[in-house]
Amino acid sequence: MKKTITGLGAAILLAWGAQGAAAEGSLAVYNWGDYINPEVLDKFAEEFGVKVTLDTYGSNEEMLAKIQAGATGYDIVFPSVHMHDIMAKLDLIEKTDVNQMPGWENIDKAHLLSKTDPNGEYCLPYAWGSVGIMYNKNRVPEIKSWKDYFAFAAENPGSVILLDDMREVLGVGLILNGKSVNSRDAAEIEQAGETILKEKPNVGAFSYDVIPLIQSGDMAAAHYFVGAMMYVLEDPENLGYVIPEEGATMYQEDICVLKSAPNKENAKKFLEFYMRPEIAALNAAQQKNGTTNAKAKELLPAELRDNPYINPPAEVMKKLQIFEDLGEDLRTYDRVWTKVKTN
Incomplete structure (x- = not known):
């Protein structure tokens, strides 16, 4: 789930103050908005006597652009798997040997999805x-x-939202046409764009900021991350979340230490700290998403552990596709996405 972060504990400074020289005993975290339980950072700060700073981003591309522009004060970032691979090819990621650290045995190796890091030598x-x-169940049963x-949407124009995200939206078009979300076939990508363009007149907006609109009923439905379950579980009578029958995309974020990190040792300590089952479970319980830590999953309450949207059954998992780094072929997506957004 990606949205603006709010209300962290006193041990965490919400600032871009990670820039510049970092004092000893600090850790500069750069993460998706509202994508880590503040209590996890509080606990790390207290146990290790480390000052933790947090800055947030809204997309993989925003994070990469900032790092490439010379933002050298950050220690750890949380790229999606395909961005993990892009950053590895750009030589931006530190080799941590996280796969040799205590706690690695807790990680489900099915989540070693990075093409450039298949053994977990770099990122967690x-x-x-x-x-x-x-x-919203009051708008659509x-x-x-x-x-x-x-x-x-066709019967209620303007009542639904699609993410303002090229790969996610064109991914929906590809799925509807029975194609891979990692297609490199220009004709298939063009067809996906035409599929979305056909529906666009009935779409109210392309946006990440959907939660309040669905909660209020101002919008009926939105393309969104499973983090929506945070709100659905609080208000199940009025809100719902579904993985569409045709299939959907899935995301996985990894924790990577930057080569430019000024606090590499603290960053590595954080990787080891996060592999503790109780810490990973603390995060998953608050975030309402899947954990890569098999032992942590066992610690979750049944309503989360057995929830078919948070931890889908095998037959649904087969219908979930994860993005890969497409290299130069991404230009075709860029061209089609520009057509979708401007027509």
Whole structure:
């Protein structure tokens, strides 16, 4: 789930103050907005006597651009798997040998999805989840599929939202056409764009900022991350989340130490700290997403551990696709996305 962060504990400074010289005994975290339980950072700060600073970003691309522009004060970042691979090719990631640290035995090796780091020598698989549909039950009683979602939009123009995200939105188009979200076929990508363009007149907005709109009923449904379950579980009578029957994308973020990190030892300590089952479970319980830590999953309450949206059954997992680094082929997506956004 990605949105603006609020209300952290006193041990954490919400600032871009990671820039410049970092004092000894500090850790500068650069993460998706509201994507780590503040208590996890508080506990690390207290146990190790470390001052933790947190800055947030809204997309993989924003994070990469900032690092490439010379933001040298950060220690750890949380890229999605395909961005992990891009950053590795750009030589931005430190080799940590996290796979040799105590706690590595707790990590489900099915989450070693990085093509450039198949053995976990660099980054720690962190958290994962589906990207489906959040909806207001007072506006739409039930949604089971992308077909339902767009059919409702056709009858109620302007009442649904798609993410303002090139890969995610074109991924929906590819899924609806029975194609891979990592297709390199220009014709398939063009077809996905046309599929979205056909539905665009009925789409109210492309946005990440959807939660208040769905909660209030101002919008009926939105393309969104499984982190929506944080709100659905608080208000199940009025809110719902579904993984569409045709399939959906999934994300996984990894924790990587930057080569430019001024506090590499503290960063490595954090990787080891986060592999403790009780710490990973603390994060997953608050975030309402999947954990890569098998022992942590066992510690979760049954309503989370057995929730079919947070931890989908095998037959649903088979329908979830994760993005890969497409290299030069991404230019085709850029061109099609520009057409979608400007027409």
